[in-house]
Amino acid sequence: MLAAGLDVTQVVRHTLRHTAITHLVQAGVDLPTVKRISGHKNLSMVERYSHQNGAHIQSAMDKLQERYKSKDTKAS
Numbered sequence: 001m002l003a004a005g006l007d008v009t010q011v012v013r014h015t016l017r018h019t020a021i022t023h024l025v026q027a028g029v030d031l032p033t034v035k036r037i038s039g040h041k042n043l044s045m046v047e048r049y050s051h052q053n054g055a056h057i058q059s060a061m062d063k064l065q066e067r068y069k070s071k072d073t074k075a076s
Contacts (some may be wrong), residue, residue, distance in 0.1 A: 020048050025050040
């Protein structure tokens with residue numbers, strides 16, 4: 001971590017794992033896939049790490065809304 005210029009008193013491997021999981025989830029990777037990548041034994045730990053923020057949740061809701069709009073258009 002020193003080679004990357006990180007302060008080892010503040011950034012540990014756990015911090016990097018935590019950040020990587022958060023970025024995977026926010027990029028839209030499904031939780032079972034993140035679980036396999038991270039090596040967690042259950043999804044509850046992945047959820048604890050993922051820190052889904054308001055913008056991420058809103059984006060997911062927008063996708064759902066678009067899906068329903070397109071179904072309504074096709075039914076007409």
